[in-house]
Amino acid sequence: MIWYKKSKEEVFQELHVKNDKGITELEAQKRLQQYGHNRLATNRKKTWVERIFSQINNVLIYVLIVAAVVSAFVGEIADALIIGLVVIINAVVGVIQESKAEDALEALKNMATPKAIVQRDGEMKEIDSAEVVPGDFVVVGAGSYIPCDIRLIESANLKVEEATLTGESVPVDKDAFALLEKDEQDIPLGDQLNMLFMSTLVTVGRGTGIAVATGMDTQIGKIAGMLNTTVDEQTPLQKSLAQVGKYLGIGALIISLVMFLIGILQGRDFLEMFMIAVSLAVAAIPEGMPAIVSIVLAIGVQRMIKQHVIIRKLPAVEALGSVNVICSDKTGTLTQNKMTVTKFYADGQIHALKDFQLENDIQSLLMKIFVLCNDATYTKDAETGDPTEIALVAAAAQNHLDKDLLEKEYPRIHEIPFDSNRKLMTTVHIHENEYYRMTKGAIDRLLNHCNQIMTEEGVMPLTEKIKAEIISASHTMSQSALRVLAAAYQVEGHKGLVGSEEDLIFVGFVGMMDPPRLEVKESIEVCKKAGIRTVMITGDHRDTAFAIARELGIAKQESEVMEGIELDNITDEEIKTACNKTNVFARVSPEHKVKIVQALKSAGHTVSMTGDGVNDAPSLKEADIGVAMGITGTDVAKGASDMILTDDNFASIVKAVEEGRNIYKNIKKSVIFLISCNLGEIIALFFAIVAGWPTPLRSIHILWVNLVTDTFPALALGVDPEEPGVMKEKPRRQKEGLFHGMLPFLILNGLLIGIITLVAFMIGLNGVTSGVPENVLMHAQTMAFITLSFSQLIHSLNFRSMNQSVFKVGIFKNKFLLASILVGVIIQVLIVSVGPLAKLFSVQSLGSMDWLIVIALSLLPLIINELVKLFRK
Known part of the structure; x- marks a missing residue:
């Protein structure tokens, strides 16, 4: 069902909801019978007998058993006992190592929130999330997990962390009134702005919506179904x-x-x-x-x-040694999964953050604006708030600007919260009897509210030429996959204009990104020498993915990048051909990841898939060897994997x-x-x-x-001790005996x-x-x-x-x-x-x-x- 395309009235009609008061308790019970509980289905776990049988289920063991029976039949009891001992030892070693049952679906099930706030009979109620049914009005707020798939009806400054589902590192701005007109296949999950998905997390704001899918019908349920049907090879x-x-x-x-x-x-x-x-x-x-x-x-x-490295399945030890393609998720695997300020622009120049000078008035003011116009908190031990705002406070702390001290020096007396339409946030502070308006936001929106600029010579008029230079500098950052955020201010001698965002003085902007892990580039180079190709598969945007891939040495040209939408419009044979020359797949869904892994395998490659999110689980299971992150990885990814990296370090894969x-x-x-x-x-x-x-x-x-x-x-x-130069050899061929x-x-x-x-x-x-x-x-x-x-x-x-x-x-x-x-x-x-x-x-x-x-x-x-x-x- 293409819920994101439908208007509020169409959703009501489709789900037989009469008004904004929600369904009745009686109707909810009927729908619970019809749709079932809002839980994910799980496979029956293997019994001990089945696990033991799987260990002895090969030709060699069968021949040994026959030989033991024959030996016992003709009176050679000692021979029979010795053969029987071998069979038992082999089974016991295998069962002990693989005794932990597959926990992927159980982990998926447990990710659902235990409680949900719904509106029934016109009243707000807190119920077990398993009892949410399609048609329920669901209320979500900052810090809450989404209990089911929801079509938004109302939203206020709503941001949702969807990294574990889509792989996108930055929280997504959600808008109940974003009506998308394209066909379903043209809209990836990460771009469905009027939809909320089960088990994602609200970081900022609040919203109300109508439950459109529960249990196995949700997007995460589809992933559970894919895990169910993927056969271990x-x-x-x-x-x-x-x-x-x-x-x-x-x-x-x-x-x-x-x-x-x-x-x-x-x-x-x-x-x-x-x-x-x-x-x-x-x-x-x-x-x-x-x-x-x-x-x-x-x-x-x-x-x-x-x-x-923790091995969950014994054969994975050798399987990774034969891999010639490592498919890796970007967020949290190749990158740190943490927004970080890397560059800033002030007084007409782009600087690296390491060159920041607190003594420089413009640079100091730029960072103060980002710290004060900010709702996040940050210490070395703890942090709260939006990841973008946390990155700004962390960058300031790194350069000896403490948020707590600044807020005491510049107390906040008023604010205009951020919203997705304005794409601006303004706070008002008082300092030495003067009122400071401090604004941050998207550079194109903020420049329209500025008529002056701060320079070394002082405050100057903001001319069209200077605006063009600023826009050009911001494009330079954007091309490097940096997310640009600008800052401006104004000082008033009285309280008259504190609620305004006009006549601002432009100060500069910062560029931030989820940076690559420092050791990954070297590891990818080692992989190349070992005849192993690294392929990035991510839900992030094309430009961001390519910029990271280029920096890491995964891709050199944009022609090596393909988007998930393109995979929907070509045949399986064309996907196989594309996979041999494409090193970066951007804006992909979990289904796309599985398709890519299958295409690489059908092309004769031995494939490893590395990831940490729910969205990676099906492809981890489909790959010859699935590698999950131990620290940031979800239980779902770990449960679907063959091995786990306890240090979340891509470099450990090389070892x-x-x-x-x-x-x-x-x-x-x-x-x-x-x-x-x-x-x-x-x-x-x-x-x-x-x-x-x-x-x-x-x-x-x-x-x-x-x-x-x-x-x-x-x-x-x-x-036997390792032979030198083993990583200079090419991977053995898949069919090599x-x-x-x-x-x-x-x-x-x-x-x-x-x-x-x-x-x-x-x-x-x-x-x-x-x-x-x-x-x-x-x-x-x-x-x-x-x-x-x-x-x-x-x-x-x-x-x-x-x-x-x-x-x-x-x-x-x-x-x-x-x-x-x-x-x-x-x-x-x-x-x-x-x-x-x-x-x-x-x-x-x-x-x-x-x-x-x-x-x-x-x-x-x-x-x-x-x-x-x-x-x-």
């Missing part, structure tokens, strides 16, 4: 791991089936071949991978806290990107390490069975190596580990492959088991760097890795040396020559990889 790592799990699962089944058929054709025992097939399936799957990835991500979460890239590299190291080790196991088993040899490894050996021996080095690789550039390394080491395991097995058999006595077979399997585990432990050192020698990058830099290798060696020695353990694992003690052979074979992966790196270099 998988991050690049989740997609890669899901793909790996699918391939490994399919591969495990194929290999097991092939081996089973080969064994049956060879005339082997059916149950024996079934167990061998299960062993192969177990060998094909790195059982510890899901738990290790979750643990590495959880460790990354702890590291991120030190970088002022998070760097951390995310390192974590992804480390996860990749861990996963490739595990898979290369498992490939070695598959090669050893596959070749032995095809050749008709006895099985070189028992299923418990494979499980033990996969879950314990490999797990410690994999975890240590997950916390986990094995990108790693297949030769993977195959080489898989073959190497498989071959040396078979060599150790054959040495243990003394070359006999048929009719092998049980004790000889146990000795050979022990040799293979220990060689496999030792070679994999040594192989972990190769992952310190894929290109440089481990001795060059520092063999002692990752102390956790060295400790994990030592622990692994000790555990394996104990298994073959302690009788009960040896019996459990079906192994036996080895002689000194056996140990020498095992050690020599186990060192080969490190030696050969070092030679390959040397040759490649």
